[in-house]
Amino acid sequence: MGGVTGADGTRPGRARTIVSVVAGAVCLMVAAFLLAVVQPRSEAEVTDFRAARACPAGERGEDCLRSGQATVEDKRAERRKKSTRYYLTLREGSAPEADVRLDDDDPVYGSVGPGDRVTVVRWRGEIRYVATAAGARQRTHAHPEINSSVAGAVGLGLLPFGSGLLALAWATPRWAARTRVRHPWQAGLLGAWMVLAAPVWFLAGIMVPEVFGSRWTAAAVGALASVPVVALLLPLVLRYRDRPEGIKVKPKFLRGTGTKTFPGIVLGDVPYAAVDAPYSGNVRRLVVGRGVLEATCAPPVGAETRQELPGDLTVQRVRPPYRDDPRQVADAYDVVECRDGAGRQVLIAAARKHVPFIVGVLAPDAVRR
Template sequence: MSSTELSAPFTGPPASRGAKRAALVLAVACLLAAAGLLAIGVPGALADEHAFRTASPCAAGRGGRDGDCLWTTGARIDHVRRETAKRSPVFWVYVVESDGHATRTSLRGTPSQVPGARPGARIEVTYWRGQIRTVDLGQGPRYTKADPREDHRPLLAAALGLLPFAPVLWWGWYWVGRRPRSRRAGAWQLVVPLFGGLSLMLLGPLAALSTPSVGRAFAVFGAAAAAVALVCAVVALFLRWRQRGDDTIALAPAALTGERHFAGAVLGDVPYAGGGGTLVVAPGYLATTPDPTAAAFRNEAPGTLRALRVRPLYWTDPQGRPDFRGRGLVLECEDAGTAVLIATHRKHMPLVLGALRRPQAPEEPGGGSGDADAGAADAGDADAGGAHGAAGTAGGPSRS
């Protein structure tokens, strides 16, 4: 009887519809956010940058802090305060302008790195659309943190990071949901696309922050996407080629001379399944126990348990099957037509095979089944010869 003919076939845990829907909603939200950044955020930042670069100084007596022209006024530094919560050095400059208006602006660096940034110093500040954009400390204009130039870069970086994140997120949850319906679903089917997506999530923002224009950033991102897709396709084809054919693992049974116990589990619709996380083996003997020392609470498997084949771990294996950090193997068995799985570490599987190996029955005087059949034919007693032959091939006594 083959493993595909056994009763009560195993199926994996049902896919979580709620998790799949949540992943789909999150993936769609990421795509919409990326589309919003590319359609609204980036063009708006580029328009502001262009308007700032082309803005001219305000005419005498006109303009103001909120105008579209560059409005400059004198001010005095009241005090400075360094911002310690940021990774890049930033400090605040508190000023009192010539009309008595008190405000503050932030500059990159530290006060010691910026000559003239000291209390009591006379400076000039330039407003554009309600914020101080430059500060003149006597050595020429110095742009503040409110400088609108290149504000599109972080927005573009976020968009190019979200674009590959959405399909990676969706594929991950789709694969997890589909996995229980594919017994030979390999982890590479998740890892390879995940590697490609994470690579693009890093390369996209890098292209946005290091290239001189939006068009160049998209060109670099497109080239990176093509290269990553090619590499992932080659790796996936190679791994799929390795996974082809029968996955039965040939292992020789170990010769047991005494009793051994180790981590493992028996799974299936049999009384001795789920008896604990420890397997006890000896010549012609297999039992499970929840006691790690195997001293008590043993649940012995009957002699009708028969090994079929050793194979890798399947995603369709029932819940509770130990993984052994990916180093486990599964022995498919049958017990009176019922499917049984025995999972343990690969180094212990030969011991399990040795425990299930039936001892050879001693040959009867006269030469075993073939001699018995021949003797029965010579005697003309077909029924006696058939019984004698069955006894010669029965395989010995069952385990106690």
């Protein structure tokens, strides 16, 4: 992997490749642990609970369902951003009070209050059900069937991430051998597949075991459900496959005599270019207006300086950042390649949404690519 040389004669970032390999391996190892260790334990617990029977009179075994009486001391609902948790504070005989979280607000939580008597059902030391004298019964959050598929679903959701990161680590140097672009479009599409496929696999891990009772069936369903994701991204592959590196830009203009200021930087062997170190703390901005393009620098201490760019700059093209661009060119920037009257190359870098205003000043009559 490290022996592949980029189209610009440099090797792509080894650090990013290592990070992708490590992150992908961690995702796959966590997925393997969840699927091979944690989820089988949850499934075994559900099976044991479903097979459990009521404890014989006088027996206090852990693997049978043991019923007892409790008094409701208090009840409360804790509201979170996207959910609400419901608790009953119960006292069994002379035992200390204990908070029991219910799975919903119905039917037990809404029908009892302080002083009411309820029946609690324990299994393996924890309260799994709460029932009222009227016969209403509600599961507690400790019920084995609640969230029993979450571990497996998370494990399945991590599979696209882990495999995608390893694929990215393997493919990025090979993409770099064909282009100087810092982040090839193929990497973006692979990232989009990871982001779209992971929820599909997660939902399959949640829903399928409820019907078929198998995490491996869920994995197969997740794989099949990923096919539409690939089909969704296929038009983008066909669109970008033979697309030139240049970016099509339609000039934009400000109304009236106002100006617009935004982050950006000017680079090149010219007196008005940025000369400070990449991380010196200086804030670089561009100012555009009707026929005006200026570069500013605001140091951490001292007054802001402002430099007007000459009127002889000619836009050559707009492109994404290259790996051999100066480090001041942020990954989120696009680069406007220019030549001045002396033939010197000048790079103007800014966010994509601001580039049309730069082109509007330098090349108002052109749609640049």
